Amino acid sequence: MMVDFARVQKELQECNRDFEVSGIKVIPKSDANLAHLLGTITGPLGTPYEGGTFKIDITLPDGYPFEPPKMRFATKVWHPNISSQSGAICLDILKDQWSPALTLKTALLSVQALLSAPEPDDPQDAVVAQQRLPNIYGAQLVIGQKHMPGTSSLEEKVQKLVEMGFPDALVRSALESVEGDENMALEKLCSG
Incomplete structure (x- = not known):
């Protein structure tokens, strides 16, 4: 099975269409490889992350969109559901709750929402969770x-x-x- 690159192209256009509103943008890391992308999200308003811009490294597995994209923060971020070491994100839709109906944009919107609603009971980073x-x-x-x-x-x-x-x-x-x-x-x- 191969990544559905026609779908990925469409998703990239969808992500970048309303960047001013959503604060979400996705670009290929290189023109030669659409399976390795760089996402950008802005910190949600009314949170400590407001005003920040966060880079997210995205790798699409061969089974995408039937398998979830692999996402991790490239920008260091202090959050109980994000590893301060690797940038790994603890989010159900990036694991067992993924559905092919979801897109890169919905996944990034969920990551952005996670910044404003941490889940300390399901920590990716126990040290950060304990800080709370x-x-x-x-x-x-x-x-x-x-x-x-x-x-x-x-x-x-x-x-x-x-x-x-x-x-x-x-x-x-x-x-x-x-x-x-x-x-x-x-x-x-x-x-x-």
């Missing part, structure tokens, strides 16, 4: 790290959090409100 524990635990975690020698400068902390996809201004105000404590700033950004 009630504050009592967070406080204990943070205290142990707060007075460590060689803590990074404010600019390094800003850079680190911006690389996770949070807008610069939001990162700076979060860090300011918690006196530069990176963990607490991250918790604040994640909880909106």
Whole structure:
């Protein structure tokens, strides 16, 4: 079985037609290979990801559209359902809930929706999921790290959090409100 490239072409047009509205775009990584694509989604409004642009690496298996596309975040993102190491996405429609009726656009819209509605009970990244524990635990975690020698400068902390996809201004105000404590700033950004 081969990828249905006529369908893929149609899907690419569909994805790119209303980019201004949906914030979703998909382009081939190279003209020679339509099975390896690069998707772009914008951070959903009203979330800590608002204002961010996220790149998603998409590989179409030979069985596409009867098998789900393989998607992973190429942009580092801090989210309980996305691996901070590999960018792997924990989302049912990218696994057993996939249907050939779905498209790259619907899959990317679902990934975008996942950014605004994390599922900490089904984590891809246990470390991130634990960050969302009630504050009592967070406080204990943070205290142990707060007075460590060689803590990074404010600019390094800003850079680190911006690389996770949070807008610069939001990162700076979060860090300011918690006196530069990176963990607490991250918790604040994640909880909106």
